[in-house]
Structures are given as structure tokens and as C-alpha cells.
Amino acid sequence: xxxxxxxxxxxxxxxxxxxxxxxxxxxxxxxxxxxxxxxxxxxxxxxxxxxxxxxxxxxxxxxxxxxxxxxxxxxxxxxxxxxxxxxxxxxxxxxxxxxxxxxxxxxxxxxxxxxxxxxxxxxxxxxxxxxxxxxxxxxxxxxxxxxxxxxxxxxxxxxxxxxxxxxxxxxxxxxxxxxxxxxxxxxxxxxxxxxxxxxxxxxxxxxxxxxxxxxxxxxxxxxxxxxxxxxxxxxxxxxxxxxxxxxxxxxxxxxxxxxxxxxxxxxx
Amino acid sequence: xxxxxxxxxxxxxxxxxxxxxxxxxxxxxxxxxxxxxxxxxxxxxxxxxxxxxxxxxxxxxxxxxxxxxxxxxxxxxxxxxxxxxxxxxxxxxxxxxxxxxxxxxxxxxxxxxxxxxxxxxxxxxxxxxxxxxxxxxxxxxxxxxxxxxxxxxxxxxxxxxxxxxxxxxxxxxxxxxxxxxxxxxxxxxxxxxxxxxxxxxxxxxxxxxxxxxxxxxxxxxxxxxxxxxxxxxxxxxxxxxxxxxxxxxxxxxxxxxxxxxxxxxxxxxxxxxxxxxxxxxxxxxxxxxxxx
Numbered sequence: 183x184x185x186x187x188x189x190x191x192x193x194x195x196x197x198x199x200x201x202x203x204x205x206x207x208x209x210x211x212x213x214x215x216x217x218x219x220x221x222x223x224x225x226x227x228x229x230x231x232x233x234x235x236x237x238x239x240x241x242x243x244x245x246x247x248x249x250x251x252x253x254x255x256x257x258x259x260x261x262x263x264x265x266x267x268x269x270x271x272x273x274x275x276x277x278x279x280x281x282x283x284x285x286x287x288x289x290x291x292x293x294x295x296x297x298x299x300x301x302x303x304x305x306x307x308x309x310x311x312x313x314x315x316x317x318x319x320x321x322x323x324x325x326x327x328x329x330x331x332x333x334x335x336x337x338x339x340x341x342x343x344x345x346x347x348x349x350x351x352x353x354x355x356x357x358x359x360x361x362x363x364x365x366x367x368x369x370x371x372x373x374x375x376x377x378x379x380x381x382x383x384x385x386x387x388x389x390x391x392x393x394x395x396x397x398x399x400x401x402x403x404x405x406x407x408x409x410x411x412x413x414x415x416x417x418x419x420x421x422x423x424x425x426x427x428x429x430x431x432x433x434x435x436x437x438x439x440x441x442x443x444x445x446x447x448x449x450x
Numbered sequence: 451x452x453x454x455x456x457x458x459x460x461x462x463x464x465x466x467x468x469x470x471x472x473x474x475x476x477x478x479x480x481x482x483x484x485x486x487x488x489x490x491x492x493x494x495x496x497x498x499x500x501x502x503x504x505x506x507x508x509x510x511x512x513x514x515x516x517x518x519x520x521x522x523x524x525x526x527x528x529x530x531x532x533x534x535x536x537x538x539x540x541x542x543x544x545x546x547x548x549x550x551x552x553x554x555x556x557x558x559x560x561x562x563x564x565x566x567x568x569x570x571x572x573x574x575x576x577x578x579x580x581x582x583x584x585x586x587x588x589x590x591x592x593x594x595x596x597x598x599x600x601x602x603x604x605x606x607x608x609x610x611x612x613x614x615x616x617x618x619x620x621x622x623x624x625x626x627x628x629x630x631x632x633x634x635x636x637x638x639x640x641x642x643x644x645x646x647x648x649x650x651x652x653x654x655x656x657x658x659x660x661x662x663x664x665x666x667x668x669x670x671x672x673x674x675x676x677x678x679x680x681x682x683x684x685x686x687x688x689x690x691x692x693x694x695x696x697x698x699x700x701x702x703x704x705x706x707x708x709x710x711x712x713x714x715x716x717x718x719x720x721x722x723x724x725x726x727x728x729x730x731x732x733x734x735x736x737x738x739x740x741x742x
Contacts, residue, residue, distance in 0.1 A: 206654035213657035217664045221522065224672035228526035259507075359500075362507045366514065375518050380525065 185282050186290040193294020204303055207252065211307040215248035219315045222377075233379040233386075234410055242318045243377045243402035245311030252299030253333060254340030254397045256372050259365025261358060263288065263344045269351035278442055285434050289341055296337045318406060325407065328416050332401040335423035339396040342430030343368075349434065352441040373399035379410065393430060396423040482578045483554075486586035494590050501592055508595030512545060516603055519667065530671035531704055532695075535610035537669060539698065542604025543630060544666040544691035548659075549596035551634030557587045558642035559659070562652050565645065571739050581639070581730050613698060626694035629715035633690055636719070636726040637662060643726075646733035658685065666691045671704045678705055686722065689715040 219241045226237035247256075255262040265288050268274040277284055311317035320326040347364050351357035369375050371394035378386045378399045389395060390412070400419045403411050411419035494501050519541050523534040532540065561584055564570040573583040613619075641655035662685070670678050670692045681687040688711075696703060697712040 202649065202651075203653065206651065209654045210657040210661070213661045214664065217661060220673050220677075221668055224529050224668075225522050225526040228529065232525050359503060362504065366507060366510050370514055375514065376521060380521060382521075 186286055189287055189290040190294040190297075193291040194298045195294075197295045197298045198302075207303050208306055211248040211251060211303065212310045215245050215307060215311055216314065218244045218247075219311065223315075233383070234408070235377060235379045238316060238318060239406050239408075240377055240380075241311065241315045242406060243373065243398070245308050245315070245317045246402040246405060247372070247374045247398045248311070249300070249304035249308040250333065250336055250340075250398055250401065252303045253296045253337045254372075255344060256340065256368050256374055256394075256397050257365065259362050261348065261361050263292065263341075263348050265345065266348040266351055266357050266361070269348060270356055283435070284438050284442075285345060285431070288345060289338075289431075292341045292344075293337060296340075300333065300337075320405060325405070328420065329401065329405045331420060332404045332423060335420065335427055336397050336401050338427040339393055339423060339430060342427060342434055343393060345434045346430065346437070349437050349441060352445045368394050368397070371395065372397040373402065377402070393426040396426050479579050479582050483582050483586050486578075486583065487589035490586065490589040491591055494592070501590075504590075505592040505595035508592055509599050512549075512596055512599040512603075515545070515667065516541065516599070530669040531701075532669045535607050536695070536699060538603055539607035539611055540669050540691045540695045541667045542600055542607050543627065543694055544663060545600035546597060546604055547627065547630035547634050547690050548663040548666075549593065549600050550631045551638055553589075553593040553597060555585045555635040555638045556593065557589065558585055558639050559652055559655060560584075560587065561642045562645040562649060565737070565740060566649070568740055570737070580734065584642075585639075608698075611699060613700070619698070623694070623698055626697060626715050629719035630690040630694060632719040633686060633715075633722050634659075634662075636722040637685070637687075639726040640722075640729050643729045643733040646737055662687045662690075669695070675705055678707065682707065682711065686718045689718050 222240040222244060223237055226232070226235075226240060230236060251257055261267060265274065265277075265284075268277060274284075277287065280287065308317065312319055320329055343364070347360045348357055350360045354360070371389045371392050373389075373395060374397075378389050378395065380386075381389065390399065400411065400423055404416050404419045407416065409415065412422045413419070516538070519537055520534060523529060523537050529537060558581075561570070564573070564584060564587075570580070570584075573580045576583065638659055641651075641658050644651040644655055665673070665681065666687050670681060670688060678688065678692075682689075693712040693715060695701075703709070703711075
């Protein structure tokens with residue numbers, strides 16, 4: 183555990199070095215958030231209620247999405263985990279020699295990155311949404327805590343998915359194709375492109391059950407306290423996120439074990 | 451080149467030879483660009499399956515955006531007085547202009563990498579304009595995956611809107627599309643040049659390039675007067691899709707901006723390209739090698 187904490191702290195510090203990139207990212211997230219919010223505001227001006235969502239809900243979800251970009255790395259179509267490249271080059275052999283599980287090591291490192299991104303890029307982006315567009319903030323401690331837990335679960339699901347994409351590299355030699363496909367499906371299924379309630383109901387309901395919904399849609403609905411969450415409330419939403427996190431991390435651990443037993447690592 | 455020399459040697463042809471020489475000098479960057487781009491096309495063609503899959507992926511990403519536009523118009527009915535088809539016209543104009551500009555000049559956004567890794571130094575000692583080299587770097591036909599569906603959407607929208615076409619109008623539309631593309635390319639170069647001065651400006655520049663694309667994919671009147679003014683008079687994004695759409699549809703501006711603006715696209719494009727050329731020169735003068 184101490185090792186993991188040390189790796190977590192290093193991950194956090196590593197990303198705190200790139201201040202210019204931080205500000206640039208903050209600007210980009212805010213600009214895209216503002217554009218998406220304005221488009222949705224125009225739509226809701228024409229029709230104030232769409233499948234239980236109103237303008238404030240939609241705008242809040244847009245900025246939750248922009249806030250969580252750095253936490254879940256949902257929009258990147260390029261590998262956003264070092265592991266992908268390390269598997270391709272064969273450097274992963276060194277990682278496997280460590281007396282720590284590969285997944286635990288990567289998770290600790292990625293959570294460090296996510297923590298830094300959330301605090302210094304995500305939260306400011308969201309505050310811009312609050313100031314400019316009146317995005318909803320939790321008004322009580324319980325709501326804030328539930329949202330925070332949901333964000334942590336989103337980070338876990340986000341990592342677990344990207345870890346699985348990377349593992350494809352053990353068999354495919356290069357996992358970039360998987361990342362490209364994931365970069366297409368992910369943002370749509372997460373409710374990043376449009377909030378899922380705006381989709382035709384059948385498609386929306388299916389997308390809700392997939393793991394990507396845990397990255398943006400469910401955290402946003404938990405913040406908004408929506409009844410459309412699975413089980414009709416905040417606890418149901420958190421339960422679904424926990425389920426996906428556990429399932430995907432478990433799958434990741436199992437595949438890692440299989441891969442290390444069966445696959446011949448490339449590289450010299 | 452050989453052809454020109456031949457012409458100069460003919461005594462009577464001295465004047466026409468000079469004209470030819472001027473033409474060659476003027477066309478030189480385009481010829482260089484074509485050669486470099488072709489080189490990259492051949493390189494990428496070695497990985498044919500990967501190229502096809504990547505193109506398909508880009509195509510799907512455009513179609514996803516189209517889907518979002520259709521869904522939103524489906525909920526709202528009309529946005530800024532534009533119907534779905536008219537909205538798709540705006541989308542098609544924006545996406546095709548940005549897609550084409552991205553294809554030809556999008557690589558400029560990797561200027562920072564060239565500076566960091568020192569490859570810009572290598573480009574500077576070659577007898578080809580460094581801007582041409584940076585823009586043609588890694589020219590990939592997969593970016594057609596962006597242009598083709600955008601043009602298809604534009605075609606569907608043009609067939610679906612209520613406009614009577616004459617040869618003059620078709621020519622006017624083509625001119626406006628060319629202007630829009632040049633404006634996008636100029637914005638790409640200008641924002642790329644920021645990397646001469648600020649390392650890591652790439653992502654911030656994206657908020658103008660990709661952000662500009664996202665902004666102009668919808669009828670911009672929905673963003674309100676201030677933003678429309680800003681993207682008309684400060685960063686002329688309005689001339690990429692909004693003003694051309696007003697021109698094609700022969701619609702009065704819902705925000706009451708001057709009617710003449712819709713004919714200004716070509717002039718703005720020329721002006722902005724001149725700005726881009728000057729910015730590039732200024733940036734290159736300012737450039738100091740990283741020495742690595």
C-alpha cells in the first residue's frame with residue numbers, strides 16, 4: 183500500500199510540472215464547454231423540457247463533462263496511458279519484474295494524474311460554468327460528498343477501461359486502433375457529445391447501462407439528483423458505477439494474469 | 451525547370467520566358483507542396499489497412515457530429531429560424547472548410563514538436579519554404595475522411611433547401627467555400643505561429659481552430675449579438691459558414707447585421723492570408739533554435 187501511495191504522489195507531482203499545459207487545457211475545456219452550453223441553451227429556449235431535462239440540467243452536464251475530461255480522459259483517441267506504449271515497445275517487461283501488481287501500479291499513477299487534473303483543471307473549468315452559465319453546485323454536504331464519490335468512481339471506471347484498451351496490445355501488438363474506436367464510442371456513450379436523455383429513448387436507455395455512462399452521465403445526474411438514475415436515486419447511480427468499476431478492474435486483473443502467462447513480449 | 455531554361459534560350463521568346471520564370475517562382479511553393487504531400491501519401495499507402503481504418507474512423511466521427519445536429523434540430527424544430535436542412539447546410543459549409551484546411555495546413559499545429567525536436571532547423575536549410583514543409587509534413591489522405599462526409603452532408607442539404615440555382619449562384623457558392631477554407635487555413639497558421647513564442651500553446655490554439663469549427667457548425671445567431679460581433683469583426687469565423695449560408699438562402703440576418711457582409715468573404719480571406727504570411731515571417735525571425 184505504501185508503494186502505491188508513493189506512486190500516486192509521484193503521478194500527482196509529475197503532472198504538476200506542466201503549468202502552461204494546464205492553463206491551455208483550462209482555456210480549451212472552458213471554450214468547448216461554453217460553445218456546447220450555448221447550443222443546448224438555444225435548443226432548450228425552443229423547448230424548455232426534453233425527457234425530464236431542462237436548460238440548467240443540460241448546462242450542468244456539459245460542464246461536468248468538461249470537468250471530468252482530465253479525470254477520465256474520455257475524449258482522447260490517442261493512447262492516454264503510458265502502459266499502451268510500454269507494451270508496444272516491450273518495456274512492460276521491466277514493469278512486470280516489480281514486486282507490485284501491474285494494474286495496481288498503473289492505477290496509483292493514473293489516480294495521481296487524475297487528482298491533479300481534477301483539482302487544478304477540472305474544478306476551475308466547472309466554476310467558469312457556474313459563473314457564466316449558472317451550472318448547479320451541490321447545496322448540501324451530503325450532495326457534495328455523493329458527487330465526490332461519484333467522481334472517484336468515474337476515475338476508477340475511466341482507468342479500468344483505458345487499462346483494458348492498453349492490454350489489447352499484448353495480442354494486437356499495437357493497441358492504437360482500439361483507442362481510436364474507443365475514442366469514437368466513448369464520448370457518445372458517456373453523454374459527452376449530448377446528454378443521454380436527448381437521444382431517442384431506446385438508444386439512450388441502452389447507452390445508460392454501458393460502462394461509459396459512469397464517466398459523465400451518472401456523475402452529472404447524481405449532482406442534479408435526478409430520478410432517472412438506475413434505482414431511481416443517487417444510491418442506485420453509485421451502485422452501478424461501483425459495479426462497473428469492480429467488474430472492469432477484475433477483468434483487467436484476470437487478463438493481466440493470462441497475458442503474463444501466455445504472451446511472449448516483443449522487444450529486444 | 452528544364453522547360454523554362456529551354457524557353458529563355460530562344461532569342462524571340464525572351465519576354466514570354468520572363469513571364470514563365472515569374473509564373474514558376476509564384477507556383478513554386480504549390481509544386482513543392484504537391485511533391486512533399488505525394489511523398490507522404492506514398493509513405494502512408496504502405497500501411498493500407500491502417501489508412502483505410504483510420505479514414506473510416508474519421509468519417510464516423512463526422513457522422514456522429516451530424517447525428518448530434520439532427521437530434522438537436524429534431525428537439526428544437528428550428529434554431530435561429532433555420533430548419534434541419536438549413537442547419538445541415540451551415541454544418542456542411544463549416545465542416546468542409548475546416549476539413550479541407552486541416553488537410554492542407556493542419557500539420558502547422560505540430561510546429562512546437564518541430565521546434566522542440568530540432569527538425570525545424572533541418573527544414574530551414576532545405577531550399578523549400580519552411581511553411582510549405584511544415585504544412586505538408588505528414589500529409590495524410592485519411593483527412594479526406596473528414597472532407598468527404600462533410601461535402602456529402604453539404605450536397606444533401608443543398609438539395610434539400612428551397613433555393614433556385616443559377617450558374618452565377620453556383621460560382622458564388624464555390625467562391626465563398628474557397629474563401630471559407632482559406633480563412634480556416636489562415637487561422638491554423640496564425641495560431642500555429644503562437645508556438646514560436648509560447649511553448650505548449652498548441653492546446654490553447656485548439657480552442658480557436660477546433661473550437662472555431664464547433665462554433666461555426668451551428669447558425670451562429672444562437673450565440674447572441676456579442677459573440678456574433680466578435681466572430682465577425684475580430685476573428686472572422688462568421689465568413690466560414692454563417693454569411694455564406696445567409697447568401698445561399700437569401701435570408702436577412704436575424705440579428706440585423708449589415709447585408710453587405712455576406713459578400714465580404716473573399717476580401718476577408720485575402721486579408722487574413724496576408725496576415726498569416728506576415729505572422730509566419732515574424733515568428734520565423736523570432737525563432738531561435740533549441741540547439742538540440
